[in-house]
Amino acid sequence: MDISELVDKIWFWVMDFDNTLARTFDPSPKQIDVHSGYNLAIKFLFGKATLGEDPLAQIGGLQNRAPSEVIDALFKLMPDLKGQSKDVFDRFKDILNAYVPAGKGTPLIWDETQPNWDPLRLISELLVRAKLLFLINEIGPAWPLPCNGFKEFLQDFPKLKERSKRILQLAILSSGHDEFIKKAFLIWGLPCPELMITDDDLRVLHFPNEPKKTVKPSSYLLDLVHLQWLMQQGLKPETINLNQFLAMARKQTIYFGDDPIKDGQLAQNAGIPFGWFNPNGKSAQNLGEYDFIFGDWRQVPGILGLA
Helix, strand or coil: CCHHHHHCCEEEEEECCECCCECCCCCCCCCCCHHHHHHHHHHHHHCHHHHCCCHHHHHCCCCCCCHHHHHHHHHHHCHHHHHCHHHHHHHHCCCCCCCCCCCCCCCCCCCCCCCCCCCHHHHHHHHHHHHHHHHHHHCECCECCECCCHHHHHHCHHHHHHHCCCEEEEEEECCCCHHHHHHHHHHHCCCCCCCEECHHHHCCCCCCCCCCCCCCCCCHHHHHHHHHHHHHCCCCHHHCCHHHHHHHHHHCEEEEECCCCHHHHHHHHHCCCEEEECCCCCCCCCCCCCCEEECCHHHHHHHCCCC
C-alpha cells in the first residue's frame, strides 16, 4: 500500500481535554473539581488522618500529572503508604471494579509473581476509579462547561470540513477518562470524537524500563493516536511500513492544549505545531515558530487559514 496516499490528505487536530475543551478545573455545583476529586479519592483510599485535607498540596499540587505520577509522588513522600498497598487493594478492588470500559485500564489482579512487580500500577488504577466515583456523578448542565467557543466551534465543524482541501480529523489525547469525556459531550449535545486516547488506554500499557513513555510530554502518545486511526481504517500495523506511516502522520498533525510546558513540550518533541489555548492571556514562553496562541476556539479556523 502507498502510505502517502493514505496520509497525504488527512490533517489531524489532536486536542487535550481538561481546561482545553472542558472547564474541569472550575468547581462543580457541589464544589468538586479535578483537584478536589483527586484529593477525595486519595483520602478515600488511604484515610484523611494520614494525609490531611489537601494531600495534593503535600506533593506540590496536581501539575497536570497522570494518576501514576500522583501515586509515585505520594509513595516517595510517605513510603509507609506503599506498604499499605495490599490492604488498600483488598478493601477497595470490588467497590471500584467499574467506571472504566472493559478491556481498558489495569486489570485488578494482585500478582506478585509478575516480572518487575510494583503495586504502583494497581494503586494508580484504584485512584482513577475512586476519582471517577466522585466526579462522574457531578456531570450535568452546569459542569463542566465547554471552554470558550468550543461548542460553537464543534457545531460549525462540518462546514469547516467542507471548506478544507484536506480531510480534518479531530482526536482527543488526554490524561482524563473515556466515560467522563463521553458523558460531558453527551450533556453538551455534541458528538464526541471517535478517535480518542485517554489514560484508560495508557494504564494498560507497561513500560517498566521507560516509565515516562506513556505520560506527557512523550511524543509516543501521538503515535498511539495515529495507530488507533490506522486501525479504524481497517488496517493492521504489520501490513504497512509502520515507521514511515508514523513519520508522515506527524507531519499532518497539530496539537492543542492549555499547558505550554507539558502540552507544548509534547508538540515540540514530536516536531509538530502547538496551539496554546490561553484564555487568560498568560505570558508566552518558549513557543516555536509554528506555534500560536488563542483564547477562543472560534478563532482557530481563521488562524489556520480556514475561515
